[in-house]
Amino acid sequence: MDLFLQLTLAGLAIGSIYSCVALAVVMIYQATDHFNFAQGEMAMFSTYVAWTLVGLGAPVWLAFLLAVGISFLAGVVIERVIVKPVENAPVLNQIIVFIGLLVIFNAVAGWIWEFTIKPFPSLFPEDLGFKSTLIGPHHLGVIALTLGVLALVFAFFRFTRVGLAMRAAAANPDSARMVGVSVGWMLALGWGLAASIGAVGGILVAPIVYLEPNMMAGVLLYGFAGALLGGVSSPGGAVLGGLVVGVLENWVGQYVPGGSELKLTFALILIVGVLVFKPAGLFGRVVVRRV
Amino acid sequence: MAFLEVRGLEAYYRQTQALFGVDFVLDEGSITAILGANGAGKTTTLRAICRMVRTDGEVVFDGQDLSGLSTERVVGLGIAHVPEGRGTFVRQSVEENLQLGAYTRKNKADIAEDMESVYGYFPRLGERRRQQAGTLSGGEQQMLAIGRALMLRPKLMLLDEPSFGLAPLIVQEIYEIMARIREREGTSMLLVEQNASIALELADHAYLLETGRVVMGGESSLLRDDEDVRRSYLGY
Numbered sequence: 001m002d003l004f005l006q007l008t009l010a011g012l013a014i015g016s017i018y019s020c021v022a023l024a025v026v027m028i029y030q031a032t033d034h035f036n037f038a039q040g041e042m043a044m045f046s047t048y049v050a051w052t053l054v055g056l057g058a059p060v061w062l063a064f065l066l067a068v069g070i071s072f073l074a075g076v077v078i079e080r081v082i083v084k085p086v087e088n089a090p091v092l093n094q095i096i097v098f099i100g101l102l103v104i105f106n107a108v109a110g111w112i113w114e115f116t117i118k119p120f121p122s123l124f125p126e127d128l129g130f131k132s133t134l135i136g137p138h139h140l141g142v143i144a145l146t147l148g149v150l151a152l153v154f155a156f157f158r159f160t161r162v163g164l165a166m167r168a169a170a171a172n173p174d175s176a177r178m179v180g181v182s183v184g185w186m187l188a189l190g191w192g193l194a195a196s197i198g199a200v201g202g203i204l205v206a207p208i209v210y211l212e213p214n215m216m217a218g219v220l221l222y223g224f225a226g227a228l229l230g231g232v233s234s235p236g237g238a239v240l241g242g243l244v245v246g247v248l249e250n251w252v253g254q255y256v257p258g259g260s261e262l263k264l265t266f267a268l269i270l271i272v273g274v275l276v277f278k279p280a281g282l283f284g285r286v287v288v289r290r291v
Numbered sequence: 292m293a294f295l296e297v298r299g300l301e302a303y304y305r306q307t308q309a310l311f312g313v314d315f316v317l318d319e320g321s322i323t324a325i326l327g328a329n330g331a332g333k334t335t336t337l338r339a340i341c342r343m344v345r346t347d348g349e350v351v352f353d354g355q356d357l358s359g360l361s362t363e364r365v366v367g368l369g370i371a372h373v374p375e376g377r378g379t380f381v382r383q384s385v386e387e388n389l390q391l392g393a394y395t396r397k398n399k400a401d402i403a404e405d406m407e408s409v410y411g412y413f414p415r416l417g418e419r420r421r422q423q424a425g426t427l428s429g430g431e432q433q434m435l436a437i438g439r440a441l442m443l444r445p446k447l448m449l450l451d452e453p454s455f456g457l458a459p460l461i462v463q464e465i466y467e468i469m470a471r472i473r474e475r476e477g478t479s480m481l482l483v484e485q486n487a488s489i490a491l492e493l494a495d496h497a498y499l500l501e502t503g504r505v506v507m508g509g510e511s512s513l514l515r516d517d518e519d520v521r522r523s524y525l526g527y
């Protein structure tokens with residue numbers, strides 16, 4: 001029973017990181033109808049920025065906050081400079097831009113910081129003042145911090161004027177423009193937010209998977225699986241989907257014979273399964289599009 | 292100079308030209324109708340005024356040249372658009388739709404006051420303020436589109452076929468409310484319609500649009516009595 005609880009809690013912790021990535025992906029998908037394949041690599045890059053700041057002597061929390069802020073600005077700039085010019089280009093061109101971003105971030109990170117793996121410090125102290133055999137301090141901190149961040153993001157969209165305008169711009173850009181919303185800037189803001197949320201995920205996962213330019217490959221795949229499972233049209237669903245995938249991953253690794261080698265395969269099976277049997281995900285709406 | 296002056300207005304969708312030099316004027320506080328058949332360019336005219344299509348020519352509003360402005364800036368000048376198809380934010384609540392209408396305004400107290408006044412004009416929206424807007428009936432969504440435009444405290448409202456797809460009784464109701472809005476708020480309106488008879492009843496002036504050109508214009512009563520207009524647009 002203890003093992004089961006341990007697995008489940010650790011799964012929730014890693015799942016909440018998938019949730020961050022899933023939410024970032026879904027936010028951009030809702031506004032643009034495209035998956036940002038570079039979301040993971042952007043998060044990886046943000047994590048290196050935090051690592052560099054720590055190396056320069058910044059306390060790890062300060063490095064975290066600065067990296068999240070820098071990621072926001074970088075997200076805005078990427079949208080304005082790279083994504084906006086192709087927004088009316090054919091779909092294939094846009095996908096190639098996203099994949100190009102992925103490759104560039106990966107290569108540049110490898111060039112600056114090399115491909116050797118590096119340890120990354122946890123944001124949370126070893127000693128939380130109490131001991132639990134069920135969950136370690138880093139995992140507990142991850143759950144608390146991600147849930148806090150996600151709650152903030154949802155409150156922002158739900159209760160603020162700009163959050164409402166961002167939802168409106170994503171759902172109905174023409175009408176949004178007609179009420180005076182600057183749709184282009186809302187998109188840029190969305191990219192900034194997504195980059196920040198991704199950075200949170202990257203910095204939290206780095207102490208677990210170690211820092212290296214390919215560290216987000218698996219996380220992004222699980223994040224996609226979570227987003228699809230929850231429904232790409234539903235941010236809340238994506239977050240839940242991420243948590244479910246994290247827990248399932250741990251269960252499969254432990255209880256399915258040979259499961260620990262099959263974890264990534266499991267994510268792929270989940271993605272294909274959802275696409276085939278429930279394309280809208282568990283919480284999404286089926287969108288009928290005129291072609 | 293008139294409140295809204297449109298001179299030599301041309302509009303293009305990519306290579307296709309949709310307006311070929313449209314001229315008309317609108318006086319402050321008046322309601323002007325633009326009538327025309329399907330594809331005449333009515334919607335395009337409204338979209339050209341708020342810079343949502345590529346245009347050429349001159350649009351002067353309240354002494355200000357609108358060419359070169361973004362749509363957001365045009366809205367900021369007090370031009371509200373009730374678009375073709377109503378443009379409802381379907382997943383947002385009625386209240387959020389109205390809040391979006393006031394997006395360019397800052398004063399929260401004024402906005403709250405205007406929201407109540409919209410619910411005053413359209414009690415049915417008030418009863419459904421928390422309801423998802425996509426679940427409203429067609430007539431209610433049309434009311435919501437007008438309410439959303441009112442939330443700007445507009446100086447000029449652009450209305451694109453507010454009667455479209457609605458039962459005669461609802462059309463009557465909506466037009467009565469538009470008349471009341473003009474009376475109370477003094478809002479100028481540029482009204483696009485295929486339903487010529489009801490538009491001519493409300494409007495002071497009207498213009499006839501055919502394939503992107505104004506072919507006739509004048510006081511509503513003049514058009515109402517015109518033999519050709521009667522045969523082509525009023526059907527008697």
Ligand SMILES: Nc1ncnc2c1ncn2[C@@H]1O[C@H](COP(=O)(O)OP(=O)(O)OP(=O)(O)O)[C@@H](O)[C@H]1O
Nearest residue numbers: 304307309327328329330331332333334335336485
């Ligand atoms: N998005 C578009 N792309 C290309 N051509 C367009 C587009 N929208 C309108 N047009 C063309 O511009 C012309 C004018 O269209 P517009 O929508 O302004 O007509 P309308 O008078 O509003 O018609 P309706 O009464 O049917 O709404 C038409 O010939 C139409 O085919």
Ligand SMILES: [Mg+2]
Nearest residue numbers: 333334335375
């Ligand atoms: Mg039209």
